[in-house]
Amino acid sequence: MILKKISADHPDYSKVKNLYETAFPIDERPMSMDEIMAITETMSAEVLGIYPDDAADDFSGFFVIFDAGDFVYLNFFATSPEKRSSGIGSKAIKALIVYCNEKPLLFDYESPFEASDNTEQRERRRSFYLKNGFNETGWFLNFNDTEFIITSSKENFDKAVIEQFAEIIAANFPDAAVKPELYSRDDI
Numbered sequence: 001m002i003l004k005k006i007s008a009d010h011p012d013y014s015k016v017k018n019l020y021e022t023a024f025p026i027d028e029r030p031m032s033m034d035e036i037m038a039i040t041e042t043m044s045a046e047v048l049g050i051y052p053d054d055a056a057d058d059f060s061g062f063f064v065i066f067d068a069g070d071f072v073y074l075n076f077f078a079t080s081p082e083k084r085s086s087g088i089g090s091k092a093i094k095a096l097i098v099y100c101n102e103k104p105l106l107f108d109y110e111s112p113f114e115a116s117d118n119t120e121q122r123e124r125r126r127s128f129y130l131k132n133g134f135n136e137t138g139w140f141l142n143f144n145d146t147e148f149i150i151t152s153s154k155e156n157f158d159k160a161v162i163e164q165f166a167e168i169i170a171a172n173f174p175d176a177a178v179k180p181e182l183y184s185r186d187d188i
Contacts, residue, residue, distance in 0.1 A: 003092075020076065063092070070104070070161055106151065
């Protein structure tokens with residue numbers, strides 16, 4: 001698996017932008033891909049294109065990551081629709097962990113433990129990340145009336161890292177009326 005830095009002038013930028021706009025509902029896109037690209041110029045953030053080893057020009061998806069020093073926050077991850085269910089997502093996650101120099105990789109996904117109209121999708125997403133070595137931290141975020149489970153690629157993590165993670169989430173949604181609420185649960 002090959003991960004390539006994507007800039008606004010990269011030949012595959014339009015593919016990243018299109019996939020971002022089609023893979024994520026508008027309410028899950030706090031900013032445009034152009035705004036994300038602008039952030040990569042001023043922060044420790046990157047947009048990485050995903051390419052198979054045997055076809056280095058075959059765009060297959062992307063990651064948006066923020067290096068927070070003690071950990072890396074995986075903000076967005078999408079694979080091209082025609083590549084889904086082929087194992088490329090698992091390979092891409094493993095490549096990203098290596099790319100991040102073994103720093104903890106934190107990610108959040110919608111909790112399947114609360115009633116929703118996409119519970120099945122939430123359970124598939126949770127299963128994917130657990131299958132690929134992510135660990136549920138026991139910490140949750142409530143954001144815009146939705147519960148998110150915070151996961152880590154490492155088994156050992158501390159509350160300070162989770163609190164820093166929550167601050168990054170809040171910074172990524174500056175116009176949100178409600179800031180993320182961090183809490184732990186022991187009932188699941």
